[in-house]
Every structure is written in C-alpha cells, then in structure tokens.
Amino acid sequence: MESSNIRLAVIPGDGIGTEVVAEGLKVLNAAGVKSETTEYDLGAKRYHATGQTLPDEVLDELRGYDAILLGAVGDPSVPPGVLERDLLLRLRFELDHYVNLRPVKLFPGVTTPLGEARPEDIDMIVVREGTEGPYAGAGGAMRRGTPHEIATQESLNTAYGVERVVRYAFEKALARPRRKLTLVHKTNVLTYAGDLWARTVDRLSMEFAEVETDYCHVDAASMFFITQPQRFDVIVTDNLFGDILTDIGAAVAGGIGLAASGNVNPARTAPSMFEPVHGSAPDIAGQGKADPTATILSVAMLLDHLGHAQASARVEQAVADDLIERQSAWTARSTREIGDDIAARVAG
Ligand code: NAI
Ligand code: MG
Numbered sequence: 549m550e551s552s553n554i555r556l557a558v559i560p561g562d563g564i565g566t567e568v569v570a571e572g573l574k575v576l577n578a579a580g581v582k583s584e585t586t587e588y589d590l591g592a593k594r595y596h597a598t599g600q601t602l603p604d605e606v607l608d609e610l611r612g613y614d615a616i617l618l619g620a621v622g623d624p625s626v627p628p629g630v631l632e633r634d635l636l637l638r639l640r641f642e643l644d645h646y647v648n649l650r651p652v653k654l655f656p657g658v659t660t661p662l663g664e665a666r667p668e669d670i671d672m673i674v675v676r677e678g679t680e681g682p683y684a685g686a687g688g689a690m691r692r693g694t695p696h697e698i699a700t701q702e703s704l705n706t707a708y709g710v711e712r713v714v715r716y717a718f719e720k721a722l723a724r725p726r727r728k729l730t731l732v733h734k735t736n737v738l739t740y741a742g743d744l745w746a747r748t749v750d751r752l753s754m755e756f757a758e759v760e761t762d763y764c765h766v767d768a769a770s771m772f773f774i775t776q777p778q779r780f781d782v783i784v785t786d787n788l789f790g791d792i793l794t795d796i797g798a799a800v801a802g803g804i805g806l807a808a809s810g811n812v813n814p815a816r817t818a819p820s821m822f823e824p825v826h827g828s829a830p831d832i833a834g835q836g837k838a839d840p841t842a843t844i845l846s847v848a849m850l851l852d853h854l855g856h857a858q859a860s861a862r863v864e865q866a867v868a869d870d871l872i873e874r875q876s877a878w879t880a881r882s883t884r885e886i887g888d889d890i891a892a893r894v895a896g
Contacts (some may be wrong), residue, residue: 676790
C-alpha cells in the first residue's frame with residue numbers, strides 16, 4: 549500500500565483550523581506519500597453565507613475519499629450546537645466513525661502539570677465509542693420554558709455497537725507491548741448500560757486471553773489520570789465518558805496544542821476523519837500563534853490508518869525531536885515556522 553495515492557478531503561474549517569491544516573498538509577507532502585487533496589469550505593463561514601451546514605451532496609462526495617482531514621469548525625457567532633450537531637456529529641454518525649481514537653502520550657521534553665510524571669508514565673490510548681451513548685440524540689422536551697418542563701436525553705447502547713468498539717480496543721491492546729485493556733464506565737449506577745459493557749468485555753476477554761483486563765469507574769479514572777496515569781494502557785469507554793476523560797488526558801500530556809484524534813471507521817465502509825482535539829480558538833485566530841502539532845500528529849494517525857506505517861512513524865519521530873528542542877528554544881515560533889521545522893525533519 550506504501551506507493552498508492554491518497555485521495556484526501558480537507559475541511560480546514562474556521563479560525564485556527566485553516567492555519568493548522570496548512571501545516572498538516574505541508575508535513576504530509578514532506579512524508580513522501582503521494583496525495584490528491586480537495587478542499588471543502590464547511591463551517592461557520594459557509595453557514596453564515598448560505599445557511600448550510602452539511603449538504604447531502606457534499607456528504608455523498610465525502611464518502612468517496614480515502615480519508616478526511618479536519619481543522620476545526622465553530623465560531624461564537626453561530627448558535628451553539630448547530631455545527632456540533634449538524635456537521636461534526638452528523639459526519640461521525642453518517643460515516644459510522646464508531647471509534648474515536650485519542651492517544652494520550654507524554655513526549656520527552658514536554659511539560660506536564662503532573663510535575664513528577666515521566667514519558668513512560670503517560671502512554672495510553674483512549675478508544676471512545678463514537679456513535680451511541682448519550683450522544684445518539686435520543687430524547688426530547690415537553691412544556692419547554694414552563695415550570696413543568698421535562699427534558700430527557702437517553703443513552704443508547706446496542707449489543708452490536710458495544711461489541712464492535714470493545715473488539716477494536718482488544719485488538720489495539722493486543723498490538724501494544726503492555727497488552728492491558730481497562731473498561732471505564734459507571735457500572736454501579738448506570739446499571740443497564742454498564743452491565744452490557746461489562747459483559748461484553750468479559751465475553752471478548754476469552755478470545756483475547758493474552759490481554760489483561762481491568763475495570764475502573766469513570767470518577768476514579770478521572771482521578772487516576774492525574775495521580776497514577778501509569779495504570780493505563782488502552783482504555784475503552786462510552787461516548788460521553790470518553791469525551792470528558794480525553795480532555796483530562798490532553799491536559800496531562802502537554803495541552804490542547806498537542807492532542808490528536810481520529811474518528812475511525814475500522815470496517816472501512818466510509819472514510820475515517822482525523823482532526824486535532826482543539827477547536828477554532830477565535831481568541832488567537834489569524835495571529836500565527838496556534839500550535840499545529842496536534843494536527844500534524846493527526847496526520848500521522850491518518851497515514852497509519854491508510855497503511856503507511858513507516859511514513860506515520862517518521863512524522864511522529866519528527867514531532868518528538870521537535871518537542872525536545874522546544875524546551876531549550878529562545879523564542880516562540882509561529883504556526884508556519886513550527887510546520888516548516890517539522891516538515892524539514894520529516895523530509896530530511
Ligand atoms: P478551543 O480549543 O478552540 O480553545 C480553547 C483554548 O485553547 C483557547 O484559549 C485557545 O486559544 C487555546 N488553543 C486551542 N488550540 C490551540 C492551539 N493549536 N495552539 C495554541 N492554543 C490553542 O475551544 P473553545 O474556545 O471552547 O471553542 C472555540 C470554538 O471552537 C467554538 O466555536 C467551539 O464550538 C469550537 N470547537 C470545535 C471543535 C471541532 O471542530 N472539533 C472542537 C472544540 C471546539
Ligand atoms: Mg470535547
């Protein structure tokens with residue numbers, strides 16, 4: 549697969565999304581993997597100009613690519629929820645991104661708020677379910693705006709949906725040296741959903757005898773991310789718990805400027821989408837201050853997903869080398885300078 553041409557859809561989005569995506573593409577080119585990119589102007593700008601979030605014909609076109617690279621979408625001028633629900637969540641659901649993959653890895657030389665933690669202490673990967681749970685959009689409201697308002701937001705968990713994400717997590721764990729999988733949930737309170745998740749992990753553990761399994765309540769896991777991050781190798785968890793836990797993960801592993809993610813369709817029935825965890829950062833947009841590293845690491849995940857393991861490893865190594873030098877750097881570099889430096893390392 550190393551020689552094939554990647555057909556890539558690019559959604560730069562809004563704010564710093566456009567700035568960091570330019571650097572991600574620069575590094576992709578430097579990695580020597582041939583790609584053909586097509587840009588899509590989805591996000592706040594298009595919403596204001598046309599009222600559109602994700603037209604059906606654009607969604608259909610997107611299905612035809614090998615992968616999607618997304619910067620970030622959103623702006624304070626767009627009512628909350630519109631782009632999240634009608635664009636981002638819709639892409640995840642329609643393209644069946646049932647794995648939201650978020651590595652939490654402390655690179656050498658990176659400052660962590662956990663003063664004592666060493667890189668070997670923080671090296672995990674969170675496998676967050678991406679299409680079900682409380683994000684499925686099941687629920688409703690009655691008598692809205694009155695004192696008698698009722699609002700429900702149900703968590704949907706299907707045997708099929710839980711099994712496929714748990715299986716993926718076991719396979720990930722099997723491929724890593726520690727071979728440890730931790731289920732994070734709240735089985736003592738969310739007894740119906742928790743029971744399904746726990747039984748699924750138990751059942752699949754028979755097939756993956758080499759993988760050690762563990763369980764942690766989400767509240768305890770939030771604490772252990774900070775006090776004992778070395779407990780974790782691969783984590784599998786539901787959509788909402790994973791969302792929250794990975795923000796803690798981003799914080800302990802050096803901040804939002806470094807956190808990468810993949811919205812993965814492991815069955816490959818539709819393209820997977822790779823994006824930095826951060827948003828469009830309107831507070832620093834247009835100033836060249838955004839760190840493109842999270843996007844560059846997302847490009848490394850994209851390359852790995854498409855079978856370009858060597859190119860992926862080269863990008864990750866270039867980032868690691870760049871991060872080591874950052875600690876002794878005299879001056880802060882611009883978005884473009886960081887992209888140039890990492891691209892030069894990849895090409896070199
Ligand atoms: P944000 O992640 O955009 O910014 C949070 C803080 O982190 C800001 O102070 C920002 O300057 C800083 N920051 C973020 N990325 C950075 C980078 N690469 N380098 C240096 N500093 C960085 O989150 P916020 O402010 O809550 O949301 C802003 C907009 O982004 C909203 O419209 C929100 O809906 C949207 N958003 C979009 C996401 C996506 O497209 N997947 C994810 C999260 C938020
Ligand atoms: Mg989030």
